[in-house]
Amino acid sequence: MVTINAATTFLISGNALTPLISEAAELVAPPGAQVWEGKMVDKNGNQQQVHDERPLDKNNLQKLTVQGVEKLVNGVKLNLGEMESYIRLLSSDISKVSIIKKGDKEFTSVGIAETDWKSPKFTVTEDNKKIVLKSDSLTVNINKSPFGIKYLDKDGNVINEDADQGVGYENGKHYVFKKTDKDEDFHGFGQKTTGLNHRGKEIGVWNRENLPEPVSKYTFSSIPFFIGLKGDKAYGILFDNTYRSYYDMAAESDDYYYFWADGGKLTYYFINGPEMKDIVNRYTDLTGKMQMPPEWAMGFHQSAWGYHQKDIEQVAQTYREKNIPIDGVMLDIEWMDDYKNFYFGDKFPDPDGMNKRLHDAGFHYTSIIDPAIRVPDPGQPEYIPYTEGTQKDLWVKNPDGTNYLGKVWPWGVPSKSVFPNFMKQETRDWWAKWHKPVFDKGADGIWNDMNEPANFSTVDYWTLPLDRIFETDNGEKLTHEEAHNVYAHTEAQATDQAFKTNKPNVRPFILTRASFTGTQRYATATWTGDNWSRWEMLRISIFQDANVGLTGMAMVGNDIGGFAKKPYEGVVATPELFARWVQVGAFYPFSRDHYNNDGKSPMETDAAQSLKWGRQEPWQFGKEVEDISRKYISMRYELMPYLYNAFKDAHEKGNLIFQPLVYQFQQDQNTHDIQDQFMFGQSLMMAPIVYQGATSRDVYLPEGVKWVDYWTGEVFEGGQTIHKDADLGTLPIYVKQDSIIPRREVQQHSGEKELTNLILDTYLDNKASYSFYEDDAKTEDYTRGEFNITEFSVDQKGNHVEFSQNKQTQSYASDIQSYTLKLHNATAPKKVEAANDKYAEAASLEELGKEASGYFFDNTEKVLYVKIPANESHKVKIFN
Numbered sequence: 001m002v003t004i005n006a007a008t009t010f011l012i013s014g015n016a017l018t019p020l021i022s023e024a025a026e027l028v029a030p031p032g033a034q035v036w037e038g039k040m041v042d043k044n045g046n047q048q049q050v051h052d053e054r055p056l057d058k059n060n061l062q063k064l065t066v067q068g069v070e071k072l073v074n075g076v077k078l079n080l081g082e083m084e085s086y087i088r089l090l091s092s093d094i095s096k097v098s099i100i101k102k103g104d105k106e107f108t109s110v111g112i113a114e115t116d117w118k119s120p121k122f123t124v125t126e127d128n129k130k131i132v133l134k135s136d137s138l139t140v141n142i143n144k145s146p147f148g149i150k151y152l153d154k155d156g157n158v159i160n161e162d163a164d165q166g167v168g169y170e171n172g173k174h175y176v177f178k179k180t181d182k183d184e185d186f187h188g189f190g191q192k193t194t195g196l197n198h199r200g201k202e203i204g205v206w207n208r209e210n211l212p213e214p215v216s217k218y219t220f221s222s223i224p225f226f227i228g229l230k231g232d233k234a235y236g237i238l239f240d241n242t243y244r245s246y247y248d249m250a251a252e253s254d255d256y257y258y259f260w261a262d263g264g265k266l267t268y269y270f271i272n273g274p275e276m277k278d279i280v281n282r283y284t285d286l287t288g289k290m291q292m293p294p295e296w297a298m299g300f301h302q303s304a305w306g307y308h309q310k311d312i313e314q315v316a317q318t319y320r321e322k323n324i325p326i327d328g329v330m331l332d333i334e335w336m337d338d339y340k341n342f343y344f345g346d347k348f349p350d351p352d353g354m355n356k357r358l359h360d361a362g363f364h365y366t367s368i369i370d371p372a373i374r375v376p377d378p379g380q381p382e383y384i385p386y387t388e389g390t391q392k393d394l395w396v397k398n399p400d401g402t403n404y405l406g407k408v409w410p411w412g413v414p415s416k417s418v419f420p421n422f423m424k425q426e427t428r429d430w431w432a433k434w435h436k437p438v439f440d441k442g443a444d445g446i447w448n449d450m451n452e453p454a455n456f457s458t459v460d461y462w463t464l465p466l467d468r469i470f471e472t473d474n475g476e477k478l479t480h481e482e483a484h485n486v487y488a489h490t491e492a493q494a495t496d497q498a499f500k501t502n503k504p505n506v507r508p509f510i511l512t513r514a515s516f517t518g519t520q521r522y523a524t525a526t527w528t529g530d531n532w533s534r535w536e537m538l539r540i541s542i543f544q545d546a547n548v549g550l551t552g553m554a555m556v557g558n559d560i561g562g563f564a565k566k567p568y569e570g571v572v573a574t575p576e577l578f579a580r581w582v583q584v585g586a587f588y589p590f591s592r593d594h595y596n597n598d599g600k601s602p603m604e605t606d607a608a609q610s611l612k613w614g615r616q617e618p619w620q621f622g623k624e625v626e627d628i629s630r631k632y633i634s635m636r637y638e639l640m641p642y643l644y645n646a647f648k649d650a651h652e653k654g655n656l657i658f659q660p661l662v663y664q665f666q667q668d669q670n671t672h673d674i675q676d677q678f679m680f681g682q683s684l685m686m687a688p689i690v691y692q693g694a695t696s697r698d699v700y701l702p703e704g705v706k707w708v709d710y711w712t713g714e715v716f717e718g719g720q721t722i723h724k725d726a727d728l729g730t731l732p733i734y735v736k737q738d739s740i741i742p743r744r745e746v747q748q749h750s751g752e753k754e755l756t757n758l759i760l761d762t763y764l765d766n767k768a769s770y771s772f773y774e775d776d777a778k779t780e781d782y783t784r785g786e787f788n789i790t791e792f793s794v795d796q797k798g799n800h801v802e803f804s805q806n807k808q809t810q811s812y813a814s815d816i817q818s819y820t821l822k823l824h825n826a827t828a829p830k831k832v833e834a835a836n837d838k839y840a841e842a843a844s845l846e847e848l849g850k851e852a853s854g855y856f857f858d859n860t861e862k863v864l865y866v867k868i869p870a871n872e873s874h875k876v877k878i879f880n
Contacts, residue, residue: 051461051466053204053246054173054262056170056173056175056246056258056260057170057171058165060170060171061165061166061168061170061175062083062166062168062169062170063146063166063168064080064081064083064099064146064147064166064167064168065080065081065144065145065146065147066078066079066080066131066142066144066145066147067079067080067081069126069131071124072086072088073119074088074089074090074117074119074120075087075088075089075095075096075133076124076131076133076142078131078142078147080099080147082101082102083099083100083101083102083168083169084099084100084101084102085097085098085099085100085147086098086100086106087133087140087142087149089119089120089122089133089135089138089140090117090120090269090286091117091118091120091135091282092120092121092122092135092136092137092138093135093137093138093271093272093278093282094117094269094270094271094272094282094286095133095138095140095151095269095270096267096268096269096270097149097266097267097268097269097270098265098266098267099167099168099169099174099265099266100265100266104265106265106267107240107241107264107265107267108240108267109240109241109242109267109486109516109517110242110486110489110490110493110516110518111240111242111287111486111489111516111517111518111519112240112286112287112517112518113286113287113288113518113521114285114286114287114288120135120136121135121136122134122135128144129143129144129145130142130143130144131144136154137153137154137272138151138152138153138154138272139151139152139153139154139156143162146166147166147167148161148162148166148167149161149162149167150162151235151270151272153233153272153274157233159230159233159235159272160178160179160228160235160237160270161178161179162176162177162178162179163177163178163179163255163256163258164177164256165177165256165258167266168266169266170260172262172263173260173261173262173263174241174260174261174264174265174266175258175259175260175266176239176258176259176260176266176268177256177257177258178256178257178258179255179256180228180250180254180255180256180257181230181231182254183230183231184199184228184229184230184250185197185199185228185229185662185672185673186198186199186226186227186228186229186249186250186257187226187227187229187276187546187547187550187660187662188223188225188226188227188236188547188550188551189203189205189222189223189224189225189226189247189547189551190219190221190222190223190515190547190548190551190553191219191220191221191222191526191528191529191544191545191547191548191556192219192222192544192547193215193216193219193540193544194215194217195543195675196543196546196547196660196662196673196674196675197672197673197675198226198247198249199249199250200249200250200251201249201251202217202246202247202248202249202251203217203246203247203249204217204218204222204244204245204246204247205222205223205224205244205245205246205247205485206218206222206244206245206484206485207219207220207221207222207452207484207485207487207488207514207515207516208220208452208461208462208463209450209452209454209462209529209530219528219529220452220513220514220528220529221488221512221513221514221515221516221526221528221529221548222485222516223515223516223517223551223552224238224239224240224241224245224517225237225238225239225283225517225551225552226247226249227276227279227280227550229276229662229666229672231669232274232666232667232669233273233274234273234274234275234276234279234666235270235271235272235273235274235279236269236270236271236273236279236280236282236283237268237269237270237271238268238269238271238283238286238287238517239259239261239267239268240267240268240269240517241261241264241265241266241267242264242482242483242484242485242486242516243261243262243263243264243481243482243485244261244262244481244484244485245259245260245261245262246259246260246261247259262481263481263482264482269286271283271286275666276550276662276663276666277653277655277656277663277664280549280550280552280654280655280656281653281654281655283551283552283654284520284552284653284654285654287517287518287520287521287552288518288520288521288552289520289521289650289651289652289653289654290520290521290524290552290553290554290555290650290651290654291496291507291508291521291522291524291651292507292647292648292651292782293507293509293524293525293555293647294444294506294507294509294777294778295640295644295750295751295777295778296327296328296364296444296509296749296750296751296778297327297328297364297445297509297524297525297555297590298327298589298640298643298644298647298750299325299326299327299328299591299636299637299640299749299750300324300325300326300327300328300586300591300592300593300633300636300637301326301327301328301329301330301366301590301591301592301593301594302315302316302319302326302328302329302330302592302593302594302617303329303330303332303592303593303594303595304332304594304595304596304597304602304615304616305332305333305334305563305594305595305596305597305598305599306332306334306596306597306598306599306600306601306602307329307331307332307334307597307601307602308334308347308348308601308603308604309335309347309348309349309350309351309354310601310603310604311601311602311603312329312331312354312358312365313354313357313358314603315329315617316329316357316358316361316363317361318617318619319617320361320748322618322619322626322630323630323748324618324619324626324629324630324633324634325633325634325636325637325746325747325748325749326363326633326748326749327362327363327364327749327750328363328364328365328366328444328445328592329358329363329364329365329366330365330366330367330368330445330447330592330594331348331365331366331367331368331443332368332599333368333370333409333449333599334347334348334599334601335347335348335367335368338374338380338410339374339408339409339410340373340374340383340385341369341370341373341374341385341434342369342385342434342435342437342438343437344441347601351441351442352441352442354442355441355442356442358442359442362748362749362750362751362752363749364444364445364509365442365443365444365445366443366444366445366446366447366509366511367438367443367445367446367447368447368449369435369438369446369447369448369449369495370408370409370448370449370450370451371419371420371422371448371450371451371453371487371491372406372408372409372417372418372419372450372453372455373385373386373389373395373417373418373419373420374386374408374409374415374416374417375405375415375416375417375418377413377414377415385434386418388430389418389420389427389430390403390418392426392430394420394421394424394426394427394430395418395419395420395421396418396419396420396421396464396468396469396470396480397421397468397469397470397471398468398469399467399468399469401469403418404418404419404464404465404468405417405418406418406419406455406456406457406464407455407456407457408450408454408455408456411456417455419453419455419464420491420494421470421471422487422490422491422493422494423470423471423472423473423478423483423490424471424472424473425473426473427494428490428493428494428497429497431491431494431495431497431498432494432495432497432498432500432501432502433498433501433502434498435495435498435499435501435502436502439498439502439503444509445508445509445510445511446495446498446499446508446509446510446511447510447511448488448491448492448495448510448511448512448513448523449513450513451487451488451491451512451513451514452484452487452488452513452514453484453487453488453514463480463484464480464484465480466479466480466481466484467479467480467481468480470482470483485516486516487514488512488513488514488515488516488519489515489516489517489518489519489522491512492510492512492515492519492522492523493522495508495510495522495523496508496510496522496523505779505780505781506778506779506780507778507779507780508524509524509525510522510523510524510525511523511524511525511526511527511590512525512526513526513527513529515553517551517552518552519553520552520553520554523553524555525553525555525556525557525589525590526548526553526555526556526590527556527557527558527559527590527592527594528541528544528545528548528556528557528558528559529563530559530563530564530596531558531559531562531563531564532562532563532564532565532566532571533561533562533563533564533565533571533572533573533577533595534562534571535577535690535691535692537558537562538562538577538580538581538584538690539676539690539691541558541584541588542584542675542676542677542678542688542690543660543675544556544558545557545558545588545589545658545678546656546658546659546660546663546675546678549589549656549657549658549659549663550656550660550663552654554589554647554650554654554655554656554657554658555589555590555647555650555657556588556589556590556658557585557588557589557590557591557592558585558588559592559593559594559595560578560581560582560584560585560588560591560592560593560594561573561577561578561581561582561585561593561595561616562577562581562595563594563595563596564596565596565614572614573595573614573616573621574621575621575622575624575625576692576693576728577692578616578618578621578625578629579621579624579625579628579629579728579729580688580689580690580728582618582625582628582629582632582633583628583632583688583689583731584686584688584690584731586632586633586635586636587632587636587658587678587680587684587686588658589647589657589658591633591636593616593617593618595615595616597615602615618630618633624728624729627729628728628729631729632731634746637744637746637747637750638743638744638745638746639684639741639743640744640747640750641742641743641744641755641758641772642681642683642684642741642742642743643657643681644773644777645681645742645771645772645773646680646681646682648773657680657681658678658679658680659678659679659680659681660674660675660678660679661674661677661678661679661685661700661702662674663679664679664682664702665702665703665704667704668702668703668704668719670700670702670703670719671700671702674700676688676690677699677700682736682739683735683736683739683740683741684710684733684734684735684736684741685701685702685707685733685734685735685736686731686732686733687699687724687731687732687733687734688731688732689726689731689732695725695726695727695728696723696724696725696726697723697724697726697732698721698722698723698724699721699722699723699724699732699734700720700721701716701717701718701719701720701721701722701734702718702719703718703719704718704719705718705736705737705738706718706736706737706738706765707734707735707736707737708734708735708736708737708763708824708825709724709732709733709734710733710734710735711730711732711733713824713825713861713862715737715825716734735763736763737763737764737765738763738764738765738766738767738768739762739763739768739770740760740761740762740768740769740770740792740794741760741761741762741763741770742758742759742760742761742770742772743758743759743760743761744757744758744759745757750777751777751778754815755815755816756815756816756817756818757816757817757818757819757820757849757867758772758816758818758819758820758870759819759820759822760792760794760819760820760821760822761822761824762794762821762822762823762824763824763825764794764796764801764823764824764825765796766795766796767793767794767795767796768793768794769791769792769793769794770791770792771789771790771791771792772788772789772790772791772792773787773788773789774787774788774789774790774812774814774816775787775788775812776812782812785811786811786812787809787811787812788807788809788810788811788812788814789807789808789809790805790806790807790808791805791806791808792804792805792819793805793806794821794823799879799880800877800878800879800880801823801877801878801880802875802876802877802878803821803866803868803875803876803877803878804875804876805819805872814870816870817869817870818852818853818867818868818869818870819867819868819870820848820865820866820867820868821864821865821866821867821868821876822863822864822865823863823864823865823866823878824862824863825862826857826862826863826864827862827864827880828857828859828864829855829857829864829878829879829880830879830880831879832855832866832876832877832878832879833876833877833879834853834868834872834874834875834876834877835874835875837853837874839853839854839855839866839867839876840853840854840855841854841855841856841857842854842855842856843856844856845858845865848865848867849867851867852867852869853867853868853869853872854866854867855867855878864878866878
């Protein structure tokens with residue numbers, strides 16, 4: 001036998017560690033602890049799941065009919081007998097549908113950012129059978145008996161329509177049935193593990209610390225939004241409900257799908273495409289765009305559950321010594337004073353010194369903050385945040401009005417925790433204020449963890465009891481059943497306020513584990529929680545991140561190499577697995593190596609060695625893997641101008657950074673179910689190796705464009721599958737022909753060197769263009785117009801290639817002095833000139849770097865380099 005903590009004893013049986021009986025259900029170790037194999041069990045050893053699901057009784061559905069109609073400024077109000085419906089056109093392509101009891105107010109969740117829409121031009125017509133609302137791009141056809149809605153595009157094609165079962169309420173649960181075609185796909189829902197295409201799947205929306213297995217119905221974060229793709233035309237539906245909701249995506253029948261929720265009011269938004277990118281853009285108009293992150297947050301990060309101060313400093317120093325670029329280190333819960341938020345403990349004895357050493361070395365650090373506030377144990381000193389929050393009456397309540405006492409850190413001792421009620425502005429103000437000591441000690445980012453919210457009680461399904469009370473600013477009392485899914489959202493809102501209050505004009509970096517619709521407007525980034533060091537989790541990460549992006553959170557990532565281990569089953573980060581994972585992870589929008597060391601210092605204990613987990617920094621796997629890690633992380637930093645501009649597009653338009661192929665190549669049916677390739681931005685396609693032992697793979701090249709092998713320069717026509725050999729050091733990468741990819745020299749961290757020469761990596765067939773955005777990358781000054789936009793164009797024109805630039809907006813003092821146009825698959829030019837100024841040929845690329853202008857042709861690589869002054873006002877012509 002072995003005792004892991006004071007509450008739980010384990011029996012060694014064969015090669016496994018099996019939990020026996022916990023002394024108290026609320027003191028069990030959390031899922032993700034290795035010996036628990038991710039299972040939640042009660043004191044009798046019974047495995048616990050989410051609270052019992054509430055299926056829909058399809059024999060008890062409502063039959064609604066329209067008994068009257070009233071025209072509104074932006075739609076119609078329908079009399080449905082005891083119920084009434086509001087069908088509004090928020091824009092020419094967004095419709096809001098509400099069905100409520102007569103006299104009730106329509107519902108809008110905290111996930112909705114934009115409620116003040118300018119009514120579009122539309123007409124309303126009516127006959128005995130139907131009512132029709134028509135805008136310039138969407139027709140809403142309302143059937144009177146039985147009540148049902150059909151959406152048509154401007155050409156009269158049916159986009160989506162209610163099924164025969166209709167819409168309504170069943171014993172308090174509201175539901176919507178929709179017809180579906182057999183070729184219709186479904187994407188979205190956040191970080192689900194069920195694939196890129198959810199057709200035929202049952203989805204649940206309830207934030208929880210999931211069983212970290214390859215497939216789980218419930219995950220750390222869930223978003224009640226999906227995109228339907230019929231043929232090559234798409235639409236979106238946001239089921240705006242905060243209760244637990246369920247989605248049968250044609251699992252029961254190929255003829256219909258349906259969704260329902262445990263409670264609340266029936267509200268959903270319909271968004272017409274027809275392009276997926278248009279839907280995500282409009283969805284983020286509705287729920288909010290992400291904030292522009294600071295550039296350092298776009299870099300690489302290192303973290304472990306167990307780092308103490310000496311580990312943080314040693315790891316940071318080693319990254320610098322080994323010239324592996326990195327910007328961020330993250331402080332997990334060990335930084336706290338006895339798991340109390342906002343205060344450093346004895347495992348970080350010199351935070352001021354650490355802060356100075358880290359920042360002097362170009363590091364930024366992020367501190368974890370859990371929402372639970374620990375109640376001091378008897379005999380412990382006063383914990384002021386707890387005292388103050390109690391005096392201000394800021395905690396979640398029991399039904400009798402007393403403060404609810406739950407249990408989070410630390411496990412193994414009978415401590416208690418209270419939970420801030422973030423539904424109140426007073427609580428959010430208080431929470432924001434308490435971040436000041438964290439920022440004063442040098443933290444640049446905040447990591448919101450355990451915010452489903454997690455509660456170490458199997459009795460309550462690992463969260464708060466459903467009947468606990470949240471009071472809102474207007475005095476309304478909500479149960480936890482209604483507030484659960486938005487808890488992390490409101491915490492992120494409070495944390496964003498902490499930056500606005502304590503670090504004005506500094507861009508926030510907020511990493512959140514759980515989220516709801518619209519959380520992207522407060523939290524900068526999310527990750528998919530405690531994954532396992534398994535090849536399946538590497539594969540799953542690709543479509544997880546794609547689906548998260550489709551629901552508005554563009555900055556998403558996964559723990560590179562896997563967080564949790566099962567050494568007795570061989571579930572550890574092997575050199576091969578880590579090498580393949582860091583190749584993919586270098587192109588996650590949020591890129592972090594994070595692993596579990598059981599909360600112990602890797603330098604001070606032998607926990608990793610004794611449990612055979614192993615440390616997970618890149619150099620721990622040998623020189624070959626270290627070199628591979630350096631290669632791909634360095635590539636991320638070379639591509640930082642490209643990545644930065646992708647983030648700007650996400651901020652402005654909701655565009656994905658990590659894109660499934662179907663997002664960009666919707667017209668190509670062959671891309672619709674590909675979930676092991678992805679686009680990194682608009683021009684780079686990654687086709688990673690994601691199976692153990694594999695050294696080659698088939699790669700599909702989407703039709704409509706030509707593709708260039710990044711490593712060999714070989715050009716391929718789109719619309720075909722090719723076979724690619726890829727040894728351990730090779731990630732297959734393909735570039736869209738007619739692309740310009742802005743790059744820079746490698747830095748060891750953002751801001752290490754000024755960007756004086758912008759490389760325009762150009763793959764030209766006919767014509768390529770790029771709109772290059774630039775600002776200070778750290779403040780909010782860009783929101784006040786301090787930025788530059790330069791349009792670059794490279795055209796093949798008969799006997800010459802022509803480069804031009806158009807400085808559209810110039811309101812930021814740029815450091816860029818020159819551009820290096822890098823033309824692939826080129827020939828030696830006869831001459832290069834700008835008006836009457838002839839560019840001289842340099843003897844080498846190194847010599848070209850010393851000149852203000854000129855060119856160099858690499859005959860071996862067939863690459864032409866042309867250095868152009870940034871203030872060049874004439875077109876540069878390259879004659880063949």
